[in-house]
Amino acid sequence: MHLSTDGLNLVSGSGVTVSLPKMATLVPRDALIVREKETFILTVDENDEAQKINVLVGLGIAEWVSISGNINAGTEVIIRGAERLQSGDKVRRQKDLVAKR
Numbered sequence: 825m826h827l828s829t830d831g832l833n834l835v836s837g838s839g840v841t842v843s844l845p846k847m848a849t850l851v852p853r854d855a856l857i858v859r860e861k862e863t864f865i866l867t868v869d870e871n872d873e874a875q876k877i878n879v880l881v882g883l884g885i886a887e888w889v890s891i892s893g894n895i896n897a898g899t900e901v902i903i904r905g906a907e908r909l910q911s912g913d914k915v916r917r918q919k920d921l922v923a924k925r
Contacts, residue, residue, distance in 0.1 A: 851865060
């Protein structure tokens, strides 16, 4: 990788630290279900059923936290009441409780 050093006072071969942005999937912190051996979220599939997705938790920003796992942007995530659900349980959406990001 080559970076432009225009306007910087650097000598060829100098060591530098570079921070590059990474695309992340963000969910509300309340969507995380933390258990002793796993952390997961529940999503809603096309049949209005809850589906468990194991995730790795990254950095947080205010009420949002980054996650990685088998989830895509735009996937509906259950935020409230997920601790009482299991994969396959039917869910009902409440419009005023949908998080938008």
